[in-house]
Amino acid sequence: MSETGTEHPLTAQAAALIELGKFDKAKELLARRLAGNPDDGLAWVRMALCHNSTSDFEEALHASQEALRRDPEDFSAHRFRSFALRRLARSEESVAAAREAVRVLPDHWAGYVALSEALIYPPDRWPQAYEAAVTAVRLGPEETATHYALWKASLALGRSDVCQQAVREILRIDPSDAWALQELATRKAHSKDAKLPEVAQGYVQALAAAPGNQGMRRGLEGTLFRMVRGTRWLALLCLLIAAVTARVFPTGDDPTALPAPLDTRLYALVLMAAVWALGAWRAYRKLPQGAKLGVWSLVRREFWVKVSLYEAVWSTVCAVLIVTVPWTDRMILQVLTHAGWVPPLITIWFERAALREAR
């Protein structure tokens, strides 16, 4: 968008409002300007931009065509027209408009971005879309929009290496780019190798850059829920350690005398502490402050998170009781053990069944 000293004050003010994301106010000013002088091409172009930004694509198309009627060589008008046509599912016309933009300014990256986006549909044009995006990156290597176009085209082609590279480049240019941080967080969340604290960290970074993104918040809360659910396995492991060391179910040649020796039971207690310290405490410590707050917020608000945590605590308490009290009646030990594992395992089974059904 040009910023000249000759443009009308209303058109210039609209540009500032567009810059501030206040599209509706900008539209009002532009409408006033165009009512007074319908031949202000720049005002029509900015009107098209506003309409595109507020998803009023029919109006955007009309505004861009009005701009082109006054200046058929207007680069921005071709681009905005291409965008509107694409969103109106008029693919062929969208491509034609983008090619016009490229013809007007063949050395400008924005025309190739528009072309690449327009060529994304139908699928047989993906290689051309990719080529256009590569050209855009070559012409505008420091523009995040070109890397975004490349990401999209390479995603369509299944080039995950290029996708990752594009996201890295965007973050190099603008480390607080909300979209790139979101993409990074989502990619981590779907990666099998990523640990849950790392996934949570990614979401936290994305949310710090784009606090209005409720999708990221849901992603983070889902991750934290998974972490809380995971504590039940730690508790069950503790219960197993307790059952083995306290001679709850002796088999074969195992000694059967009750109570089990004190040193063995103390050793089990140390092992259980290590399981919790390494499995849960360390992961919790690694979480960013916001995510730590999120854990407790979830526990307070969400019933199933609360249930998961209570189950983990319940199983651990059973395990601790088994090893700390010198029980002489094996029946009590067995009841405690069963009471410890049955509730969490039943819930886990139902959760998995529900997940399978949801898929």
Added chain:
Amino acid sequence: MPDESPLIQSLRTAVATAPDDVPLRLHLAGLLLDGGHGQDAISQIAAALQRDPGNAEAQALMARAVAPPAPAPAPPATASAPPAPPRGAPDSASRDGSYDWRRAEGELADVVPPRFVETPDDSGDPENPGTPEDPATPEAPRPLAADGSDDPGDASAWEVERTGVRLADIGGMDEVKQRLEAAFLAPMRNPELRKLYGKSLRGGLLLYGPPGCGKTYVARAVAGELGAHFMSVSISDVLDMWIGNSERNMRELFETARRSAPCVLFLDELDALGAKRSQLRHSGLRTTVNQLLAELDGVHADANEGLFVLAATNHPWDVDGALRRPGRLDRTLLVLPPDQPAREAILRHHLEDRPIAGVDVRKLAKRTDGFSGADLKYLCEAAAERALMDSVRTGQPRMIGQDDLLAALGQVRPSTRPWFDTARNVAQFANEGGTYDDLLAYLKSKRML
């Protein structure tokens, strides 16, 4: 009708010819309303609503038609006073078959129950005393006009005004008042103590919070407390100055404020005026932010003596970090949705000129936690609309009752929720240096975190 304009007469004929033309009928109703024929207008709007019950324009017109006249400096309505007639109600007796507001008043005069039902305060909160004073009396705190009716936005950027509003005029919001007093007003008013403690007068105050909760009103009250002039600069003024001369205009703006010292310079929508420069491509806007920074610093050490800069924003996270450094807008104040006493005052304000009976304002205030001033205004309007539609439908006039307000409450949701959804993420994940600790504490106290 002999006193009707030819246009209205023509429209009447047209409506008679095309009775189902709702826009035409509404146009006629609008003209009738403007011409002071309120009763006729109501009939037309009711007819339009029969044909198109969901028509927003018709509903708005109906609300306008039945709205009471602007509050006059007459004595306040007492508990047994009949309700004020709607705007445009005829002075003479009603015409046949139409809704006679005067007669309705007469009918209701003898049976009107008390306007407000006062429930005993069972909270035991010492800060929330029992029966509040009648808001109509001069001593009673005026509610926060968060709906924008008190917004000084129509004042020009260069207009210096005197504001008569004081903090005591704001109903409730004691915490905000205390923080304002401690952080801003007390040092300003006590120069000796200020010198003793070495407290600098430099720096301003940034008010932030959800929209519609009275930040602008608070700023005016601060000016009133200081006995200072008040200058308001909003986004439209910023845009005017952006065209070519931003630096000069910004300098002149501050010079005007300095010449009018003591003066409160209020920067509204600071997220636009002081947007993060890293996110701005336009050099014009970047220059404006730079100049604003320079003016806040002042050319000389005592350049800004007597100039108190207050700013307000709904999105403090979009404000350039440099604006919040020490000596600039280094103190922040969270202006939250009105607390219970404030909500009571606001509800009383919006109901005081309406025909109401048996309304338990305290109970309503308890159930409207999280509502902004604008939400409360809308609630009262929705309740009035419900009662009016009922009266029009049955032909029997009735007062706005607690049931109407409760039914409206079922439909109105606090508009502050989206703001808190975003603010929660900011407080939780971008709270660098504890900037949003007060917000965090509030969210925790409300179990929103």
